Every structure is written in structure tokens, then in C-alpha cells.
Amino acid sequence: MAKLNLGCGFDRREDFVNADNFPECQPDVLMDIEAAPWPFEDNAFEYVLMKHVLEHVGADFAGFRSVMREIYRVTAPDGLVEIHVPHFRHDTYWSDPTHVRPFTLLTFEMMSKAKNDEWIARKANYSMIAYALGVDFEVAQASQVYDPRWLERERLGEVTREELRTWAGERWNVVKELHVTLRAKKPFDR
Numbered sequence: 001m002a003k004l005n006l007g008c009g010f011d012r013r014e015d016f017v018n019a020d021n022f023p024e025c026q027p028d029v030l031m032d033i034e035a036a037p038w039p040f041e042d043n044a045f046e047y048v049l050m051k052h053v054l055e056h057v058g059a060d061f062a063g064f065r066s067v068m069r070e071i072y073r074v075t076a077p078d079g080l081v082e083i084h085v086p087h088f089r090h091d092t093y094w095s096d097p098t099h100v101r102p103f104t105l106l107t108f109e110m111m112s113k114a115k116n117d118e119w120i121a122r123k124a125n126y127s128m129i130a131y132a133l134g135v136d137f138e139v140a141q142a143s144q145v146y147d148p149r150w151l152e153r154e155r156l157g158e159v160t161r162e163e164l165r166t167w168a169g170e171r172w173n174v175v176k177e178l179h180v181t182l183r184a185k186k187p188f189d190r
Helices: 061-074 091-095 105-109 113-122 129-133 148-155 161-168
Strands: 003-006 017-020 045-051 075-086 137-146 175-184
Touching: 045 061, 061 075, 061 129, 105 137, 105 175, 113 129, 137 148, 137 161, 148 161
Parallel strands: 003 017, 003 045, 045 075
Antiparallel strands: 075 175, 137 175
8 A cells, every 4th residue: 555644754654655845854755745746646645644734835725725636636546644733722733833724624524525515505604625626535534632731631530521522612722633534535547
């Protein structure tokens, strides 16, 4: 299975093509994620990993569209794209001046043509991002990673998991990261 570690940084992984734009990371492929087309064939990867990358690219919508189209292009039909981003209500997102775009689970659901079609049928007030980007991803899995300080308070019995779930939607610095795995929905043409 061909795997891409896109924006690998210093987290180089065995059995992956490690790609980054910093030569200091010694990537297998030195590339600028925002410069299309990428040096990979269509449908080249069954699995793409992007850990703390997507929030740094595509400051304007045209740039974001280009990045998402390239991810979609190089991912095989039914291939998976695992994305880790900081939670938009956590200090780690706002503290880094290189972060240009926040994400929620809904952001990724908007990249599904099935969801877009459902919203169109209901005349819902959502942006039809899958069509605007020219991609079709479905959310295969999603999870929130709680801040270690809150996990320690849970371990000590000071708060419950149910309280954390409630507070995650209301308070800052409860959820540290969002992990989403997308499945590329495209015809099998390999």
C-alpha cells in the first residue's frame, strides 16, 4: 500500500513517502504543498497522513481549493486521508502565527457530494464545498483529542467524560485537536 506523509516535518515515517518544503527535515520529496501540480501520479496513494499541516496552507480560498484538489487527485479511490488539526477553540491554534485556517467537523462534511446533494434537496443554508472544490470525500472517522490538563482532571475524578463532552462545545481549551479520516469517493479507474 503506497502511503504519503504530507508535510512530514521531522516526523519521517518508514514505509511512507515523506514530503515537505523544508530541506532541514530531509524529506524524500522536497515540495511546496501550495504549488500544483504535485510531483505524484493520479491515484498514487492508498493512505495520506497530514499531521498539523492543513491549518498552515491555503490562506485564501483559491489556495485551499488547489491543495484539496491535489490531495483528492493523488488519493486512490476509497483511499484514506488522515488529518490532524488543532481545535479552533484551543490556544495552540491561535498562538501560532503561521496558522491560516481553522477547521471543524462540519468543514470536512462539506467536502462530501452526498452531503451537498442532501443539503441542496433540503434547500439548506450551507456552502456546497465539495462542488466548489471539485472533490468528493466522506468522513470515515472523526474524534476530538482532549487537552491533557482536562484528561488529568478526569483521571482524578474532578470532572466526568460527559462534562468534557458538554464543555467541548462551550469552553476554550477543552479540546486540543480534531482528528478526521476522509475517504476519497471516486470511480475506480486503476
